[in-house]
Amino acid sequence: MVAEGAPVVLDRPLAGSVAVVTGAARAIGQEIAITLAARGATVVSIDLAASTDTVSSVKALGGEAIGLTADVADEGSVQKAFNEVGSHFERIDVLVNNAGLFAGLERRPFWDIDAAEWDRVTTVNIRSVWLCARAASTSMRAAGKGRVVNLSSNTVTFGMPNLLHYVASKAAVIGMTRSMAHELGPYGVNVNAVAPGLVTTEITKEWVSDEYLRQVAEGQCINSPILPSDIARTVAFLCGPDARMITGQTILVNGGATMGPA
Numbered sequence: 556m557v558a559e560g561a562p563v564v565l566d567r568p569l570a571g572s573v574a575v576v577t578g579a580a581r582a583i584g585q586e587i588a589i590t591l592a593a594r595g596a597t598v599v600s601i602d603l604a605a606s607t608d609t610v611s612s613v614k615a616l617g618g619e620a621i622g623l624t625a626d627v628a629d630e631g632s633v634q635k636a637f638n639e640v641g642s643h644f645e646r647i648d649v650l651v652n653n654a655g656l657f658a659g660l661e662r663r664p665f666w667d668i669d670a671a672e673w674d675r676v677t678t679v680n681i682r683s684v685w686l687c688a689r690a691a692s693t694s695m696r697a698a699g700k701g702r703v704v705n706l707s708s709n710t711v712t713f714g715m716p717n718l719l720h721y722v723a724s725k726a727a728v729i730g731m732t733r734s735m736a737h738e739l740g741p742y743g744v745n746v747n748a749v750a751p752g753l754v755t756t757e758i759t760k761e762w763v764s765d766e767y768l769r770q771v772a773e774g775q776c777i778n779s780p781i782l783p784s785d786i787a788r789t790v791a792f793l794c795g796p797d798a799r800m801i802t803g804q805t806i807l808v809n810g811g812a813t814m815g816p817a
């Protein structure tokens with residue numbers, strides 16, 4: 556038994572836990588799933604797309620993973636997916652709300668965004684967080700423990716132009732994280748957000764030029780590109796024992812990009 560407050564050093568701090576990661580078929584979500592599995596969690600990827608690569612990468616590490624296909628913005632689809640999780644596992648210990656629409660979105664002034672696009676982005680990026688947290692909270696509240704990590708974005712801090720629906724959705728995620736932390740704290744559940752800067756993924760590399768990625772890195776205090784592993788390791792920390800007393804927080808993982816001029 557480790558005394559409360561004592562340093563905790565474990566190779567596989569998430570051993571024995573079940574982690575649901577949304578949007579884990581590729582990019583950041585895939586890296587989160589692999590990182591949590593490497594720390595001992597059994598991982599469930601819930602994605603619109605098949606999670607074949609993620610599941611085989613986890614298995615190659617000697618870990619356990621399953622992939623479920625679902626639309627996390629749709630109430631019925633989320634319910635069905637979490638029922639299936641419940642049929643495989645007794646408990647959900649970790650939920651990472653990662654699925655979201657970002658790279659690939661048309662950048663345009665807010666007066667040129669149509670209502671259908673506004674609804675699509677805000678529904679996927681906001682409603683999914685509520686639906687999945689609601690579904691996972693049943694198990695976490697019953698167990699009296701759990702971790703929820705929501706993916707926000709550092710665009711909220713500086714108000715990135717020409718992506719108003721996206722920025723609004725990621726600001727909502729920060730507020731939701733705080734409210735959920737209040738509501739779930741009494742049940743022993745920590746809720747935090749991670750707000751990445753621009754991450755180099757296979758998808759962002761198609762969306763923006765190498766020159767743009769280089770300029771963004773130059774504007775950071777730490778001038779190297781932000782990688783999916785930087786985000787995944789922060790998420791893993793928040794899911795582990797060392798983050799026991801951290802809740803309601805948003806951690807910016809952006810190399811200091813939004814610190815302002817020196």
Ligand SMILES: NC(=O)c1ccc[n+]([C@@H]2O[C@H](COP(=O)([O-])OP(=O)(O)OC[C@H]3O[C@@H](n4cnc5c(N)ncnc54)[C@H](O)[C@@H]3O)[C@@H](O)[C@H]2O)c1
Pocket residue numbers: 577578579580581582583584601602603604625626627628652653654655656657658679706707708709750751752753754755756758759
């Ligand atoms: N990439 C970045 O630079 C960056 C920066 C800040 C924040 N983020 C956030 O991190 C998260 C992951 O970003 P990414 O770049 O890896 O995204 P991505 O677009 O590469 O991958 C997103 C995954 O989510 C899945 N998905 C999308 N809509 C879904 C739905 N309705 N139901 C189920 N699955 C769905 C996709 O199929 C895909 O596998 C997002 O929430 C994003 O907003 C990304």
